[in-house]
Amino acid sequence: MKISRRKFLVSAIAAGTLGGLGAIVANGDTKPAFVWRGSALGGEARVSLYGTGREAADEALAAVAREIERLEAIFSLHRSESELSRLNADGHLSAPSRDLVDVVADALTWREKTGGAFDPTIQPVWQALAKEATVAPDILATAGAPITITAEGITLAKNSALTLNGIAQGRIADRVTEILTSRGFIDVVIDAGELRLPGKERRAVGIPAAKAAVSVAEVAIATSEPGSLVFDPKTWRHHLIDPRTGTSPRHWQSISVFATTAQTADALSTAFAVMHHETVSDLASSIGDVAVIGCDSKGRIRRFGDPTIFGAQGAVT
Numbered sequence: 406m407k408i409s410r411r412k413f414l415v416s417a418i419a420a421g422t423l424g425g426l427g428a429i430v431a432n433g434d435t436k437p438a439f440v441w442r443g444s445a446l447g448g449e450a451r452v453s454l455y456g457t458g459r460e461a462a463d464e465a466l467a468a469v470a471r472e473i474e475r476l477e478a479i480f481s482l483h484r485s486e487s488e489l490s491r492l493n494a495d496g497h498l499s500a501p502s503r504d505l506v507d508v509v510a511d512a513l514t515w516r517e518k519t520g521g522a523f524d525p526t527i528q529p530v531w532q533a534l535a536k537e538a539t540v541a542p543d544i545l546a547t548a549g550a551p552i553t554i555t556a557e558g559i560t561l562a563k564n565s566a567l568t569l570n571g572i573a574q575g576r577i578a579d580r581v582t583e584i585l586t587s588r589g590f591i592d593v594v595i596d597a598g599e600l601r602l603p604g605k606e607r608r609a610v611g612i613p614a615a616k617a618a619v620s621v622a623e624v625a626i627a628t629s630e631p632g633s634l635v636f637d638p639k640t641w642r643h644h645l646i647d648p649r650t651g652t653s654p655r656h657w658q659s660i661s662v663f664a665t666t667a668q669t670a671d672a673l674s675t676a677f678a679v680m681h682h683e684t685v686s687d688l689a690s691s692i693g694d695v696a697v698i699g700c701d702s703k704g705r706i707r708r709f710g711d712p713t714i715f716g717a718q719g720a721v722t
Contacts, residue, residue, distance in 0.1 A: 437594070441466040445473050445577050445597040446481060446570060452581060455592040455606070465588050469581050473597070476580060479505050480573040482528075492559055493528070493566040499558040508569055508576050508668070510554060515572070515672045519688065523676035524648035526550045528566040531646055535636055540651045548648040574598035575627060575671030582667075599627040599667040612661045612698060616706060619698075621663070627670035628661040629678035647679040654679045660699030663710075669695070682707055 437453035439462035444450055452469055454462050479502050481487045485494075488505050492498040498505075512525040529547045533540040543564075550562035561567065578597040585593050586603060594608060595601040602608055602624055610619045610626060619626075631653065634644035643653045660677050664670040673695065677685045682701055689697050689709040696710035 438462065441469055443470060443473060446574055447483060448598045450597045453594040454590055465585055465590055468584050472580055472584055473577060476504065476577050480569050482568060489567060489569060497558055497560045501559050506554060508573055509552060509559060512569060512572050513552060515676065519676040521549055521649045522680050523672055524548055525567045525569055526565050527646060527648040528568040530648060530651055531568060534642065534646055538637065538640060538642065545651045571675035572668060572672045575667035578667035599625060599671045601625045601667045616700065625664050625667035625670045626661055627674035628659060629674040630659045645678045655702045656681055658700040658702060663696040665694055685709055
């Protein structure tokens with residue numbers, strides 16, 4: 406599905422108008438009729454329904470809560486009995502769920518397309534760098550390790566481990582969208598770490614660190630910001646680590662990806678955050694149906710992707 410000009414409006418606004426981090430949904434004069442709040446993979450989650458009755462909303466949000474719990478039991482690294490935790494512990498998981506197989510396969514696809522900038526096998530490197538300034542060569546060598554997916558299960562290379570936090574939150578947002586739309590709910594806002602706005606009603610989304618406001622509909626948005634988790638302020642070692650080098654690049658202050666699914670936006674925002682802007686530009690153009698807006702390390706606002714999305718002067722009218 407193509408993200409058309411009428412569905413996407415980006416307006417650059419003056420520096421300092423927006424402050425803070427992350428993405429903010431401004432719902433305007435219309436407030437949600439019902440809101441569910443909870444957590445998804447360690448982060449806050451929020452689902453807002455508009456223009457509906459209590460009984461239908463209660464049933465739909467109960468189904469949402471059940472689905473998020475089911476997906477937590479698959480993807481969470483904080484639950485020892487989750488499918489992902491058992492895969493990491495044993496190196497093999499028999500009869501994995503379709504969700505795990507699909508997300509791991511998608512992660513491998515993005516690893517190939519991004520030249521290793523997105524890599525689910527970064528978990529050992531991430532854990533090491535969260536504690537120490539450098540990572541041992543043998544640990545760094547675990548990044549890029551092969552993953553075998555067969556009819557019998559998923560198998561990891563020796564000493565390898567996965568994290569799917571850079572893609573599974575998007576999966577959750579997409580699955581919640583599917584549940585709600587199947588029940589007839591279109592005018593909704595889903596924030597499960599990544600935003601999904603499936604309805605035709607435009608809503609304003611602030612990307613504060615990029616000093617940008619977007620008015621969007623029928624789109625998913627994921628934002629990566631190095632400053633949201635810094636391990637060492639002196640060296641600016643942050644949580645967005647390049648799997649190929651074991652370093653925390655300083656290319657971006659904030660970068661947001663707009664795509665047709667939250668799973669795609671999630672994976673690409675993770676990868677693009679460790680890539681130079683020229684590489685991001687080339688890759689965004691080659692993928693298609695993707696737009697990017699970010700604030701680079703020098704405070705410059707950069708936009709990539711389909712030029713008709715942003716317009717010649719930085720705004721589409």
